[in-house]
Amino acid sequence: MNRIFFRFFVLVMLSITAATFVIYFAFSRLFGDPLEDIARRQAAAQIFLLEQYVDQAPPDEWLARLNNVRIVSDVRYDLIPLAEARNALPGGRRVQLDNGEIVLDAASRSFYRRVDLEGERYIGSHEEVLRAQNLPVDIDQALKMEALRYVIVAVALLVPIALWSRTHWQGLQSLSRVADEFGSGKLTARALMKPSAAVYPLAERINHMAERIEDLLEAQKSLLHSVSHELRTPIARLEFGLELLDARAKDPDLSKRVRAMEGDLRELNSLVNELLDMSKLDSARNLQAEPVMLAEVLQECTQMLPPAEHTLECRLDEELGELELDRRLLARAVCNLLRNAQKYASGRILLAATRTEGGVEITVDDDGPGIPEEEREKVFEPFYRLDRSRDRATGGFGLGLSIARKAVALHGGSLRADSSPLGGARFVIHLPT
Incomplete structure (x- = not known):
């Protein structure tokens, strides 16, 4: 459940990020680069001096006024060849420069402008460009302002989405708990919600x-x-x-x-x-769990078997300890597996139990013909019997393994069939601790 909402959150964040870039490029395309507008406003004083003071001078005083600006300003003004300026600018900006516009380069904190398109200021001005460097432009501050603006928008979107998702998450968590309870055999489990709930x-x-x-x-x-x-x-x-x-x-x-x-x-x-x-065995209400010594229960199971010619070995871990379980039901499950092994074993049966990480594993092995891999799940179905067991000598009703699996499932464990190192079938019970 948490994975669903995590993916949803990641999707929302990616969508907001993508929307941020789309907005930025769309505005840049339609209305110009917002960062350049900010830089132009920061360099407005220098641009004003150029346009309203230096450019308004007569041709013979133009350089004198430019020198006066150089003296009083921290900005460095240079006259450079037109070819050098064109090389310093990208292709789209060269057209603006050729048209006599002020071209701002925020990254290098400078701007370029041709002195005169007609060469009337002084000799050679038609092929020269005025370059202003060290402009009081701070793009980092502008970037922080833009980032903060988008963060505020993202938070404003995420807060209502989070509140809306929280109600759904709580409702789905409640439904998940009901499904778990119902699946474990508590058939009376129901989802109790207000009609106003989202789910x-x-x-x-x-x-x-x-x-x-x-x-x-x-x-x-x-x-x-x-x-x-x-x-x-x-x-x-x-x-x-x-x-x-x-x-x-x-x-x-x-x-x-x-x-x-x-x-x-x-x-x-x-x-x-x-x-x-x-x-x-259809409901956990029939489970009467109590602390019991597992080794004692397994030893009792070997003593409850009918006499047989097979050799029965019992290998029990000394650290099995106590488990909270229904003694009668677990004994019934293990006895069913041992009787099943007696039917098909050629001469040897092995009952073993060991502690594993997070539980206890009980195995019943025999040296009989084994169970084909494609039928290892089917043998736990009620009334299902392998073809070789349909005679009255070994047949039974096909309920023993089904009863064993249900008894183990009521304890929260699992029962599976596998191949045995002895050459026959192996049944593995896993009980959680």
């Missing part, structure tokens, strides 16, 4: 969108919860009926089919339980 129409639309999303999510959660609970009743009835049928069945084939159907019911019951768990 009030945008806030109204965001609030309307948030209400609609909250209603949809609540309806989805309610539907999922209701359906899951409603499924429990027929599942319980089927389990009871199958138990009675199995008890009365004398045919071995029938008993085998009954046991297969009981396995299907257990699978369906497990699916309902996982769906209910998924519905509980």
Whole structure:
């Protein structure tokens, strides 16, 4: 947000600077260089002496009056050849000099003027130029005055722009906070603004969108919860009926089919339980954070796993310390990752945890077939399973990794899939401290 207004401020400053140069060159083009006008006013006394005293003398007294001015003035007056004066001036000024005008050179604090176009002052004056040097011209002061004028204009423009931008910045900051809260799972977050606020129409639309999303999510959660609970009743009835049928069945084939159907019911019951768990992970309100020793939680996760032929190694940093987290949810996430590793590992699983800058990193590695790079994000989608896991021996429902990512996200962390140094898949949990 700050970057937007910084760019806007830079754009305004550049626009004012560009406008300053455009104004200066436009005025110079139309009305003459303002700096030259200032310098001409500063040299007005010397120009007056030349035009009203020296030029008004008869031809035979012209040089005498010029010498009198030299005596009483600090300005140095010289007669130089016309060619030398033309070489000292740029092309545009030479035309003015040829026309008999006073040509002011503010940079060198001097001016030039031809003595006489017709050569009537004295012999040779037609080819001579009067040069006045050391004029009391201070361009630096003029430049400071011009710069100060433009600074005042810039400040006069920037103050109202800053006040106008400040109201927008505050409004957008408020909307940004609401978006962060809503994105973190606080579905009741709303933008509270006065109707006079600059971004009030945008806030109204965001609030309307948030209400609609909250209603949809609540309806989805309610539907999922209701359906899951409603499924429990027929599942319980089927389990009871199958138990009675199995008890009365004398045919071995029938008993085998009954046991297969009981396995299907257990699978369906497990699916309902996982769906209910998924519905509980949609809001941070279900997070019961408390200070816990992370190493203890991870050790408990290794003990909660079902027996398996794989070798499970546990490498935990001694400096893991305490973290503010929900013990049950984090254990569920890590256990899901370890069970997933048990399904696909060839013979080795590694659970590791280390302190990093700004957090803790937990990794689960296996030496199984791994996950293709293009599917490493898809495996966290609900009900998504890789092709090789669609058989009943390893399949599951495709909810374990999704539940793990949601549980980690509620703690403000992240979960990603990567390739493992063991040759299989690696799952990395990052928890902030």
